[in-house]
Amino acid sequence: MDDNAAEFLGWYLGDGCLSITKNHYEFALTGDLIEEFTFYKEVVVPKFNRLFDKKVELKEYPSVEVCGVYIFEKDFVKSIQKEFNLRGGKKLEVNLPKLETASQKKCFLRGLFDTDESIYFCKSNVKTKNPTFCNTFNYKPKIKVATISKDLMEYVFNLLLELGFSPRYYAPRRQRINENIMYSIVMDTTPNVGKWITEIGFKSPKHNTKIEVWKKFGYCPPHTTLKQRTNLLNGTVNMASSMKKRE
Template identity: 30%
Template sequence: MRSSVYELIGAIYGDGHIHSTENRVTLVGSLEDYYYYTFYLKPLIEKLFPGINVYIRKRNDRNSYYLSFESKDAFQKLQSFHLWRGAKNNLVLPILPNSLSLKLFLRGLFDTDGSLKFSKQSKNINYYPRIQYAFKESDFSRDLGTFLSQAGFTFCRWYDKRDKEYYYQISGDSFLHTWIKTVGLSNPVHYSKYLYWKRFGYFIPRSSLAFRMNALHLKTEDLF
């Protein structure tokens, strides 16, 4: 199977759900994730599992997009990566055979459930980058730092007792540039933040994808 399957595994670990009885996988994203789903994730799944039908539906009542696919063959292959049916409370780290699979997994995980933030530090503009993950308590969320260390990143980790979540944060310009070079970003929601920051030297919190693309004089499709 293609190495890109590890990127899909990461995406499912992030915002995915495996049906408790049927051979269906569903990912749920924001309205801005439409481009990532349509121009990147859907073609990736279709290459991994030829002939499969991948559906993207908008849920107006939840301001979100759903991507789903159903296949017994695909489901059996995905189960070999420690993906369980139903709730993801019992997630564990998947077995990744090499550094490429590790980086692809981290990319898929970040594209679906990570966040790229910029803090002010001692300035009046949001310029200091922070790559962040946050996951509900599980063996996987407790041990995720192992993968980040293997990929060469120094990070901070803390546990939020109220939300019962583990947080991981990688900070600084150097690590962000390294992440782009070695792990990469496939979701334009995140990548446009990086491009905006790289061009202007700061970031505008809560800015929309459309605003960033307009400021960069790019079309979202240009990022694929």
């Protein structure tokens, strides 16, 4: 397995879907039409085509705000399932990839974190008599990934340990009664976040623009869109007006 294949497997376990029935064969990688369109157009589709010697085009579905790669070719779907030992259906149970080198592990993790969860920024919880920068602005970065597969989360946790990170688990929880339990890992110390940005990083502008806003302003407001962050970075709007619009 090379690095590109390892990154692809990260994408699949984050945003992928494989379905095989008697008369239906489908493989898909999908993301948000607004926030992830550039990532899919400039990163996922070109790399996918090089990896599999295909000429697929990025599909857009505005009615459901989704974009992605969709393939319904029986031979391709069966071959990709066999080559990478992919399991279809919901990702409660997954076949974990056999990664040998540190480079493969980093590429896999970047693929997974690019497509499943992200980096976000929090305020300090320390109570003070008067407002401070730390309890007013979202200045503290956290990198998080979540999945319904306990096995995958333990696998990712161990990969991070092997690479010198210090991740920690969030308590498993359900957001709604009828939903599967979510298992989460977070890295929220300055050394861990810095090590991730330097050694692994993201390829998705959805995540990278948050980092660039944080570096430029010292904090990154929550609930901003990719467009808002891009405008902040190129000076089209200022931070004060952007935060006012969010309120």
